[in-house]
Amino acid sequence: MKHKAVFLDRDGVINVDNGYLFRIEEIEWVEGAKEAVGYLTKNGYEIFVVTNQSGIARGYYDHEDVHQLHEYMNNEFAKVGGKVTEFYYCPHHPTKGTIPEYSVECECRKPKPGMLLKAIKQYDIDPNRSFLIGDKETDIEAAAAAGVQGYLFTEGGNLLTFVKKILE
Numbered sequence: 001m002k003h004k005a006v007f008l009d010r011d012g013v014i015n016v017d018n019g020y021l022f023r024i025e026e027i028e029w030v031e032g033a034k035e036a037v038g039y040l041t042k043n044g045y046e047i048f049v050v051t052n053q054s055g056i057a058r059g060y061y062d063h064e065d066v067h068q069l070h071e072y073m074n075n076e077f078a079k080v081g082g083k084v085t086e087f088y089y090c091p092h093h094p095t096k097g098t099i100p101e102y103s104v105e106c107e108c109r110k111p112k113p114g115m116l117l118k119a120i121k122q123y124d125i126d127p128n129r130s131f132l133i134g135d136k137e138t139d140i141e142a143a144a145a146a147g148v149q150g151y152l153f154t155e156g157g158n159l160l161t162f163v164k165k166i167l168e
Ligand SMILES: [Mg+2]
Pocket: 009, 010, 011, 012, 013, 017, 134, 135, 136
């Protein structure tokens, strides 16, 4: 049987979106975010983070910074029984980039569904049993384009409470 999955936007869902986060010491966790990842993992969901990181195209940070941050996040999730199967991130920006190779029109930057489609294919995910949580309309659009139900999470709330309501 195909797997069920939850797609999580990162900035504004897992961490408070203070803009172009890449330093581990600057992470400000959204309330209930770690616990939500733990809860979803225990409920049999594959978890994928799908995040636009145009900070790479803009030259603010690089792949290594992003990898280190995501590794740290997964270590934190592990403490509450959570696991992100894979972090997908889009390093591109069509117009604002300063790094030529990433200053391109791509298929992964949300609202395009490229990151979700990649996960669905790589991990044999059933879109119909899966959902996305994002804090922007573009997240919801990306989900819809991949055939996944999207839920808009308004910052300031508790992510675990939000997730439990979805699963009710
Ligand atoms: Mg966001």
